[in-house]
Amino acid sequence: MKVVVTGGAGFIGSNLGRELLSRPEVDEVVALDDLSTGSRSNLDGTQVRLVEASILDRDALDAACEGAGAIVHLGALPSVPRSVLDPVASHHANATGTLEVLQAARRAGGPHVIVASSSSVYGANRELPKREAMRTAPISPYAVSKQATEAYAMSFGHTYGLPVLAFRFFNVYGPLQAAGHAYAAVLPAFIDAALRGVPLTIHGDGEQTRDFTYVGTVSRVITDAVTRTVTDLEPVNLAFGSRTSLNVVVDELADILGQRPAVEHVDPRAGDVRDSQADNSRLRGHFPDVTPITLREGLQATVDWFRTLPAYAS
Structure with a gap:
């Protein structure tokens, strides 16, 4: 199986690439990353193939996703404080970027798509623990952009039958x-x-x-989801x-x-x-x-x- 990881030279993406390549079901991992927050050196010593491009680049997305069995969409502009200073940049990277990845998945024939949302979508809702069915109340532009990420994924699952899974990450x-x-x-x-x-x-x-979650655990869960094609039309908390x-x-x-x-x-x-x-x-x-x-x-x-x-x- 070929797996494309957007943001694949970033912190989570580069750990995930190593975990994916340790599984016999995966024979190729392509990291699509513009290196705005990721680093080429994160992939040193791996067989991950890096494509240096933005998730807003449709041609690069199409080339990377050709023949893919799964896409793990981690590419994003992270950080709540960054989004407070520049909400438009966060929206373009996180909301529009997700839409472009989902469209590329459709053009590629509908591979399994896993997207990364965030616990920040719960925001001002103070109820604990955070359950996926509870009201979301984002209080930062970053959180709004991540709510858009998961909502777009769910909508493509419902509307186009795309096999999707949205994880809400908690302090990885x-x-x-x-x-x-x-x-x-x-x-x-x-x-x-x-x-x-x-x-x-x-x-x-x-x-x-x-709710701190170690990246090795996150990588194992995502890899298991890829190899078993786990889907859900509701978001899933990825924390314990x-x-x-x-x-x-x-x-x-x-x-x-x-x-x-x-x-x-x-x-x-x-x-x-x-x-x-x-x-x-x-x-x-x-x-x-x-x-x-x-x-x-x-x-x-x-x-x-x-x-x-x-x-x-x-």
Whole structure:
């Protein structure tokens, strides 16, 4: 099977490419990525074929998707703060980009399409845990663009019979996740700061909670979905119901590193939700055998990876 991964040189995409190629059912992985947030080096040592192009480039999409048995659409402009500063760019990349990928899938004969949505779609709905059937209430342009992503996928499933599956990601972390830039996710930002000996920045009091999900677990679930052609005309949370505060994450990092990093509290960020926790009943219905990596194991693996980078060599 040939699998196309949009955003395939990004953090999740490059981890997924490795997992896909470890399965006998997959003989080719094509990463379509414009490298705006991904990196060519993320694919070093793999047999993933990189096509450097935008998901808004119809000709490039058509060429990449020809003969594909599945498309995993991860290509997006990430980050809530980025979307607050430039909502139009987030809309073009995430909403229009998804529509272009789905249209390309139709032109390619209707391969299985998996798209990445986000827990941010729950937004101002404070009920926990987050169930897929509950009211969505996005509070950032990024969240709106991700709601469009999953809604377009579901509509193509209903209208055109396209085999689709939309996962709502919850704070995915792990090796290959970039740090050291303005829009870095919280865990790589914490690890980067701790290893450099500078204070960790927490927006707010640190009691906000997240359902952190290790990228290896996410990659295994998506790969299983690809190889078994798992579909659903409703979104599916891809997380396991954990709820960890940022202050607890700092405690775990202190234990792993053998010293407690300094912490600096600053104002909360516009568009951030206070708490996040998935109900994983629907996920378990589709993937009853999956065993998630614990936060402690995942943090240790991520710290170990960071320590392999020249910037953190002791």
